[in-house]
Structure formats: C-alpha cells, structure tokens
Amino acid sequence: MPSAPHAEKHFLGSETVRDVVIGMADGLTVPFALAAGLSAAVSSTQVIVTAGLAEIAAGAIAMGLGGYLAARTDQEHYASEQRREAWEVDNMRAAEIAEVRDIFAGYGLAGASLDAVVTALASDKKRWVDFMMRFELGLEEPDPKRAPISAATIAVSYLVGGLIPLLPYMLAGNLRSALLYSVIFTGIALAAFGAVKGRLTGINPFKSAFQTLLVGGLAAGAAFYLAHLFS
Amino acid sequence: MPSAPHAEKHFLGSETVRDVVIGMADGLTVPFALAAGLSAAVSSTQVIVTAGLAEIAAGAIAMGLGGYLAARTDQEHYASEQRREAWEVDNMRAAEIAEVRDIFAGYGLAGASLDAVVTALASDKKRWVDFMMRFELGLEEPDPKRAPISAATIAVSYLVGGLIPLLPYMLAGNLRSALLYSVIFTGIALAAFGAVKGRLTGINPFKSAFQTLLVGGLAAGAAFYLAHLFS
Numbered sequence: 001m002p003s004a005p006h007a008e009k010h011f012l013g014s015e016t017v018r019d020v021v022i023g024m025a026d027g028l029t030v031p032f033a034l035a036a037g038l039s040a041a042v043s044s045t046q047v048i049v050t051a052g053l054a055e056i057a058a059g060a061i062a063m064g065l066g067g068y069l070a071a072r073t074d075q076e077h078y079a080s081e082q083r084r085e086a087w088e089v090d091n092m093r094a095a096e097i098a099e100v101r102d103i104f105a106g107y108g109l110a111g112a113s114l115d116a117v118v119t120a121l122a123s124d125k126k127r128w129v130d131f132m133m134r135f136e137l138g139l140e141e142p143d144p145k146r147a148p149i150s151a152a153t154i155a156v157s158y159l160v161g162g163l164i165p166l167l168p169y170m171l172a173g174n175l176r177s178a179l180l181y182s183v184i185f186t187g188i189a190l191a192a193f194g195a196v197k198g199r200l201t202g203i204n205p206f207k208s209a210f211q212t213l214l215v216g217g218l219a220a221g222a223a224f225y226l227a228h229l230f231s
Numbered sequence: 232m233p234s235a236p237h238a239e240k241h242f243l244g245s246e247t248v249r250d251v252v253i254g255m256a257d258g259l260t261v262p263f264a265l266a267a268g269l270s271a272a273v274s275s276t277q278v279i280v281t282a283g284l285a286e287i288a289a290g291a292i293a294m295g296l297g298g299y300l301a302a303r304t305d306q307e308h309y310a311s312e313q314r315r316e317a318w319e320v321d322n323m324r325a326a327e328i329a330e331v332r333d334i335f336a337g338y339g340l341a342g343a344s345l346d347a348v349v350t351a352l353a354s355d356k357k358r359w360v361d362f363m364m365r366f367e368l369g370l371e372e373p374d375p376k377r378a379p380i381s382a383a384t385i386a387v388s389y390l391v392g393g394l395i396p397l398l399p400y401m402l403a404g405n406l407r408s409a410l411l412y413s414v415i416f417t418g419i420a421l422a423a424f425g426a427v428k429g430r431l432t433g434i435n436p437f438k439s440a441f442q443t444l445l446v447g448g449l450a451a452g453a454a455f456y457l458a459h460l461f462s
Contacts, residue, residue: 033289116344
C-alpha cells in the first residue's frame with residue numbers, strides 16, 4: 001500500500017531522468033551490438049574502434065539534435081494549439097461552451113451545478129483557454145529552456161553509454177579478449193542501468209535489469225549473426 | 232486562421248505517426264553517418280556494408296524493444312497510479328476532496344457552485360478517480376495493444392530508413408561512387424521525411440526538411456571526421 005503517495009510523483013516524471021534513459025538505453029546497446037557484430041566479420045580491433053566511435057558520434061548527434069527538435073516541436077505545437085483555442089473561445093463561443101458542458105456532464109454534473117461551473121469557467125478567457133489546453137487536449141506548457149538541456153543530456157548519456165562497450169577494444173591486446181571484456185562490462189552496465197531505471201519508474205528492479213540485458217543481448221546477437229553472414 | 236480546428240487534432244497526435252518518426256529519424260541518420268564515416272577510414276565497401284547491416288539490426292532491435300518496454304512501462308505506470316488514486320479516494324477522502332476544490336478554485340469557482348461541482352464529482356468513485364488521473368496527473372489510459380504494434384512500427388521504420396543509405400554501398404562498383412549516391416539518396420530521403428514530418432506536426436515543411444537535413448549532415452560530418460582521425 002502506498003504510504004507517501006505524492007512525494008515520488010514528480011521524480012517519476014522528471015524529464016532529465018527520461019532524457020538520460022533515452023540516451024543511455026541506446027548508447028549502451030547499439031555500439032555494443034555493433035562492436036560485437038563486427039568482431040564476427042573483421043579481425044582488426046582498429047576497424048571496430050573506428051566504426052564504434054563513428055557510430056557513437058553519429059548516434060549522440062542524431063539523438064541529441066532529435067531531442068532538441070522534439071522539444072522545440074512540443075513548444076511550437078503548444079503555442080499553436082493555444083492560439084487555436086483562444087481563437088475558438090473568441091469566435092466559436094457556443095461550440096466551446098458546449099464542449100465544456102460535455103466534459104462536466106461526463107463527470108455526472110447536471111442542472112444548476114453544471115450551469116454554474118460552465119459560467120464560472122467561461123467568465124475568464126485566459127483560465128478557460130488553460131482549462132481546454134490541459135483538459136481537452138491533455139497538453140501542459142513546455143518549459144522553453146528544455147530544448148538545449150534535453151539535447152545535451154541525451155547526447156552525453158549516449159556518449160557515456162557507448163564508450164563502455166568500446167573501451168575494451170581500445171585497450172585489450174587482442175580481439176577475443178576485447179570482445180569478452182566488452183560483453184562482461186556492458187552486461188554489468190546494462191543490468192545496473194536497468195535496475196536503476198526500474199527503481200525510478202516504479203518497476204521491479206530485477207525485472208527491469210533482466211529486460212535491459214535481454215534487449216542488449218538480442219541486439220548484439222542479431223548484429224553478430226548478420227555480420228557473420230556477410231563476412 | 233484555423234478553419235476546421237478539431238479535424239486534424241487526432242492525426243497530429245497519432246501514435247503510429249510518432250513511432251514512424253522515431254524509427255525513421257534515427258534509421259535514416261545513424262547508418263548513413265556510420266557508412267559515410269567509415270568511408271573515410273576503410274577502403275572496402277564490404278566492411279561498410281557489414282558494419283551498416285550490423286548497426287541496422289542492432290538499432291532496429293534496440294529501438295523497437297525499447298519502444299515495447301516504454302509502452303509497457305506506460306501501462307504499468309498508469310495502472311499503479313490508478314490504484315494509488317483509488318486508495319487515496321477511499322482512505323484520504325478529505326485530502327482528495329481538498330485537491331478537487333483547489334483545482335476548481337484555481338479556475339475561478341467559489342461558493343455554492345464550487346460545492347456543487349465537488350459534491351457531484353465525489354459522488355461516483357470511478358469518475359472521481361478518472362478525473363484525478365486525467366486532470367491532476369495528466370495521464371490518459373494507454374491502449375494495451377500498443378506495445379507490440381509500437382515495437383514493430385519503430386523497428387520496421389528504422390530498417391527501411393537504414394537501408395536507403397546502405398543500398399548504394401551494396402550496389403555501386405566503387406567506394407567513391409557509393410558514398411556519392413548514398414549522400415544524394417539519403418539527402419533526398421531526409422528532406423522528404425522532414426517535409427512530411429513537418430506537415431504532420433504542423434511545422435513549416437521547408438523548415439522541417441532543412442532541420443532534418445542538418446541533423447543528418449552534422450551526424451555524418453562528425454562520424455567522418457572521427458573515423459578519419461582514427462584511420
């Protein structure tokens with residue numbers, strides 16, 4: 001049974017945690033799978049390191065800028081929906097009032113209390129638009145400072161995640177031991193990442209660790225098999 | 232000025248469109264950047280094709296399963312918050328009633344009309360919990376069938392996006408022309424993808440096409456530079 005119900009909510013939805021999870025989930029998985037896959041096809045650790053670094057650079061930039069553009073799109077989407085609702089409140093007043101009535105009628109209000117709510121809400125245009133944004137469209141106003149922070153968080157998380165599987169290929173003397181250490185270190189990192197992610201999102205940490213390991217393993221297995229086929 | 236305001240809303244938020252965008256944005260960018268980057272470091276198209284296919288397999292699986300787990304997490308998060316709200320409505324009735332009062336007081340309701348709304352909402356437990364889920368927490372009930380569809384949509388979009396930059400390396404006679412055709416075809420695909428994405432999300436299609444091209448170009452440029460450094 002929940003004891004301190006509201007305390008954790010904000011953290012669960014923290015956008016920074018979400019950005020770290022987005023970047024690190026792919027950062028730990030894809031460069032690891034690529035390097036493991038290439039080890040089935042090429043004999044030089046230098047080619048694997050080169051491909052891995054190129055992938056990390058490409059992935060960090062693509063995901064970071066993708067996050068930046070997504071945050072900007074959210075802002076623009078919110079602003080355009082807000083203009084649209086404001087326009088509707090001004091120009092289609094009867095239809096908007098009917099929408100508010102429908103929403104509250106759906107929650108069981110009727111008669112004088114329904115009239116009172118609708119009249120109170122419709123008496124202040126700003127509040128009315130806010131209500132429609134949040135309730136009809138389910139949109140919350142995005143923080144305008146999010147976009148660059150989100151981009152940097154995702155990119156750095158991808159970079160950090162991607163360097164873990166790649167370091168053994170940079171340091172180990174031969175391909176076989178590089179692959180072995182990469183599998184071990186990345187396995188530990190994936191399980192730890194999954195457990196922490198599970199704890200933050202309210203899922204059983206063991207289950208989450210197992211899922212994260214499974215995704216990494218399947219991705220690396222598929223990459224290995226495909227690279228082996230084409231080598 | 233908007234003429235048919237509500238018709239487009241649903242499509243804008245379509246989860247399938249979002250999944251295609253998630254998969255294809257990275258699928259067009261990362262394998263393209265990896266292949267272009269490797270062309271600065273290795274002389275064999277076969278190594279590039281092998282690395283590219285391994286990356287596409289790893290990326291499609293990692294992003295697809297990542298989308299699957301994210302959809303499952305959303306479902307579990309919704310269910311656990313719903314249990315929590317139901318528990319609160321049963322066991323912390325006074326506090327929950329105060330929360331409802333605060334919400335509507337914030338929209339300008341007072342006195343008898345505020346009492347009427349609160350009483351009506353609190354008279355039906357299911358409706359009350361639904362209201363708190365949607366309004367206090369901003370959560371909508373996820374479709375339980377989403378997770379596998381989301382996974383497949385993201386994975387296939389990544390695969391389709393990733394094969395466009397890679398096909399020239401499979402078909403062209405030499406590395407130089409493969410790189411050239413890959414840049415041309417992927418540039419066209421990125422611009423078209425950006426324009427369609429812009430149209431669907433309500434952003435200027437030219438601006439969106441330019442942004443998508445820029446992300447692909449920066450990722451490929453960084454991968455090329457890094458691979459060149461390490462070759």
